[in-house]
Amino acid sequence: MKLMRIRTGTTLDFYAADLTTTLELPLSGTGISAGFPSPAEDFAEVSLDLNKALIRHPAATFYARVKGTSMTDAGILDGDLLVIDKAVDPKDGDIAVCFLDGEFTVKRISMQADALYLMPANDEFKPIPVTGESEFLVWGVVTFVIHKPR
Numbered sequence: 001m002k003l004m005r006i007r008t009g010t011t012l013d014f015y016a017a018d019l020t021t022t023l024e025l026p027l028s029g030t031g032i033s034a035g036f037p038s039p040a041e042d043f044a045e046v047s048l049d050l051n052k053a054l055i056r057h058p059a060a061t062f063y064a065r066v067k068g069t070s071m072t073d074a075g076i077l078d079g080d081l082l083v084i085d086k087a088v089d090p091k092d093g094d095i096a097v098c099f100l101d102g103e104f105t106v107k108r109i110s111m112q113a114d115a116l117y118l119m120p121a122n123d124e125f126k127p128i129p130v131t132g133e134s135e136f137l138v139w140g141v142v143t144f145v146i147h148k149p150r
Helices: 050-054
Strands: 002-008 012-018 024-028 045-049 061-066 081-085 095-100 103-111 116-119 128-130 136-146
Touching (some): 061 103
Antiparallel strands (some): 012 061, 024 045, 095 136, 103 116
C-alpha cells in the first residue's frame, strides 16, 4: 500500500492511501500461542489484504503519523500510524482527530453536561475544553493504530 502525503502539521502528518493495488500477505489459519508453545500444527495458509482489513470506507479513510506523547496511555505512541475514518459518526469516548483553532490534534472525545472536552491520555497534558468561541471540527474517528516496532 502506497501512502501519499497530503498535509504536514506539528502533531500529525496526513496521508491518503493508494487503494488501487492489493497486497496479499500470508496469514496463518491457526492462532499463534502467546503462552506455552503448542506442538507444531499443519498451517493452512490464507491471505490477508490490509486494505480490506483496515478500511471500511475507502473514500473517507486517511492515515496520520503521530508526533508527540499526549496519547501514550491509550497506546498511541510517537511515530505510530493512525487509520482515520471520516465516515464514522463520533461518539463519547471515541479517539478522534480533531481540528481545533487552526491545529489538528488526536484526543479522546468526552461529552460532559457543561461542555465538550478533548481528553489526553497522558497525565502530563490537560483536558482541552471546546467552547462556543472555538473553531472546532471532528475530522475523523481513529479506527486502528499501527505501531512501529520498538
